[in-house]
Amino acid sequence: MAIVIKKNQRWRVLALHAVLIAFIALTLLPMLMILSISLRPGNFAGGSLIPTQISFEHWRLALGLPVQDADGQWLEPAFPVLRWIGNSIKVAFLSASLILLLSVTSAYAFARLRFAGRDRLLSSLLLLQMFPSVLALVAIYAIFDRIGEVVPWLGLNSHWSLALAYTGGVAQYIWLIKGYYDSVPRDLEEAASVDGASRWQAFIHVLLPLAQPILVVVFVLSFLGGMIEYPVASVLLHDQDQLTLAIGSRLFLFNQRYLWGDFAATAILAGLPLTALFMLTQRWLVSGLTSGGVKG
Structure with missing residues (x-):
């Protein structure tokens, strides 16, 4: 038997789903910002949420791997x-x-x-x-x-x-x-x-x-x-x-x-x-x- 939802209750369900989606997005926003900063070239906190250029230099340094700079020189990780x-x-x-x-x-x-x-x-x-x-x-x-x-x-x-x-x-x-x-x-x-x-x-x-x-x-x-x-x-x-x-x-x-x-x-x-x-x-x-x- 199909469940019939009243019109006013349907709007309540939709509003509840919208609130939950907004809450999840607000919770994930700081994590997405940190991920975006880690993928940007250079050490800048500001910028768009979606990087225009992807770089893994920060991840290589965090993993203890050397990174080549713009002059072609290899930089060793500064911290273990x-x-x-x-x-x-x-x-x-x-x-x-x-x-x-x-x-x-x-x-x-x-x-x-x-x-x-x-x-x-x-x-x-x-x-x-x-x-x-x-x-x-x-x-x-x-x-x-x-x-x-x-x-x-x-x-x-x-x-x-x-x-x-x-x-x-x-x-x-x-x-x-x-x-x-x-x-x-x-x-x-x-x-x-x-x-x-x-x-x-x-x-x-x-x-x-x-x-x-x-x-x-x-x-x-x-x-x-x-x-x-x-x-x-x-x-x-x-x-x-x-x-x-x-x-x-x-x-x-x-x-x-x-x-x-x-x-x-x-x-x-x-x-x-x-x-x-x-x-x-x-x-x-x-x-x-x-x-x-x-x-x-």
Whole structure:
């Protein structure tokens, strides 16, 4: 049977589609502008959205390949972009893994165990997150400067120290995972205990599989935070080869010369790992595996 839409409702549907198309176009416009700048010859931010001449010189430089200039001379890339992207992925993966490990176990203790000072500790964790990490830059520098005197690989100008500094923001993820644990019925773990499972086995084989969506969310958010973080990385990292992309990108913008084309190509190239991560984790980000776990 055909569905008949009234005339006034038809106009509403058309207006809604027009609004959605305009919203999508507005969302994609900055991305298209960056792509256009990366394909223009020269380092100019202004110009038409559709380049009159296509050039891949900025992409070659971003990929570490030499470029021939107008005089026929070969120009080597000024900055190790791929190394910066690799450093960012390394630090983001280390910090995200540490945050996930600590927050998963800590959140379980706060959600399932009862001990003295539990509520005060939770309140303290929430209170600490009210202060941004920028306020502690001097303390972070001093701490890792002293640590580096004893453990050099965990001192200044080290990716391990930067990942450890990022792990300090674990409190917000503890709260996030704890809220998800609270929504999982305890009956499932009690049933596993009746079958002979220990608390640790119930946690590993029952609770964690049900909590996969929130675990993926925490990993993705912490990974993204590690990729784009600037203040702490600018304090701890100094050598050009050790820089992350967020710190190294500022070198494209000199006081006398702005390399907008190189910057645009680098920005798109750096977005590819994040896009791949979101595509791989999409089905966990949008699913809820705890629904229907207990009949009632």
